[in-house]
Amino acid sequence: MTTDTAPVRYIERTRAYxxxxxYAKDYVWASHADVPFAPLRKPVADCRIGLVTTASAGDPAxxxxxxxxQVWSGPVAPPPRELFTANLAWDKESTHTRDRESFLPxxxxxxxxxxxxxxxxxAHFHGVPTEYSQRKTLDDDAPQVxxxxxxxxxxxxxxxxx
Amino acid sequence: xxxxARYLEENGLPTVVIGSxxxxxxxxxxxxxxxxxxxLGNPCGPPDRRDIQHAVVSRALQLLGEATAPRTTxxxxxxxxxxxxxxxxxxVDPAAREALLKEGEQxxxxxxxxxxxxxx
Numbered sequence: 001m002t003t004d005t006a007p008v009r010y011i012e013r014t015r016a017y018x019x020x021x022x023y024a025k026d027y028v029w030a031s032h033a034d035v036p037f038a039p040l041r042k043p044v045a046d047c048r049i050g051l052v053t054t055a056s057a058g059d060p061a062x063x064x065x066x067x068x069x070q071v072w073s074g075p076v077a078p079p080p081r082e083l084f085t086a087n088l089a090w091d092k093e094s095t096h097t098r099d100r101e102s103f104l105p106x107x108x109x110x111x112x113x114x115x116x117x118x119x120x121x122x123a124h125f126h127g128v129p130t131e132y133s134q135r136k137t138l139d140d141d142a143p144q145v146x147x148x149x150x151x152x153x154x155x156x157x158x159x160x161x162x
Numbered sequence: 163x164x165x166x167a168r169y170l171e172e173n174g175l176p177t178v179v180i181g182s183x184x185x186x187x188x189x190x191x192x193x194x195x196x197x198x199x200x201x202l203g204n205p206c207g208p209p210d211r212r213d214i215q216h217a218v219v220s221r222a223l224q225l226l227g228e229a230t231a232p233r234t235t236x237x238x239x240x241x242x243x244x245x246x247x248x249x250x251x252x253x254v255d256p257a258a259r260e261a262l263l264k265e266g267e268q269x270x271x272x273x274x275x276x277x278x279x280x281x282x
Binding site: 038111146162 | 163164167169170180181185186193201202204215216222229230241244248254262263266
């Protein structure tokens with residue numbers, strides 16, 4: 001066990017782990033020299049915020065064989081009690097995901113709306129599958145997320161990958 | 163998720179990522195990033211810690227408004243209650259090497275059956 005406080009180097013660790021599993025080829029993580037930037041056009045206190053997660057819908061029936069991983073949405077009112085996260089890579093030894101607010105902060109944003117810190121919360125949150133294929137994420141999933149955020153009148157989005 | 167952030171920004175929608183994998187998110191490059199140094203799974207704060215969750219999301223909203231350039235990362239000072247967490251995720255225990263190789267073989271067989279590649 002390491003006792004230092006430096007951020008964990010996940011790229012290195014994942015590479016070592018998959019080599020230990022016997023994979024011959026390392027995963028190539030996305031890397032970009034240029035980063036786009038869209039300035040916020042009005043004060044946060046006037047903005048409607050959309051939430052995006054990597055979790056899946058809570059209904060285990062939709063995760064069975066033949067299930068197509070795709071963008072999905074759910075209402076923020078009432079908020080979902082739990083979401084399905086077992087298929088994602090997170091630290092299942094150190095923590096748990098039974099508190100949905102710890103990764104999809106619907107009630108927290110709602111509280112900030114009540115405090116006047118932010119204009120509003122969009123009517124739906126959106127789930128985006130984590131894909132091996134970066135092309136699928138960019139060509140299929142990201143445009144879906146954008147369309148759904150715009151349909152709800154979101155001015156900006158908070159993205160919370162597990 | 164970082165790729166989604168980039169796509170949304172390219173299309174004029176401002177974003178902020180709240181995440182705990184500093185190297186992965188910064189390697190990809192995103193416009194605004196709130197880094198929380200927690201085990202993967204609870205980027206917005208430890209379970210049932212509404213005070214920390216409120217502070218994290220509040221800081222993310224603030225960053226939405228104050229960032230003036232891409233690759234703006236804010237590191238939050240909150241620490242996980244158990245310092246031993248850093249060593250756990252994805253560790254390769256030398257004593258478990260054979261078991262890991264076997265698990266890898268099973269995974270490859272499953273994925274081959276599905277005709278899809280494996281996801282790290």
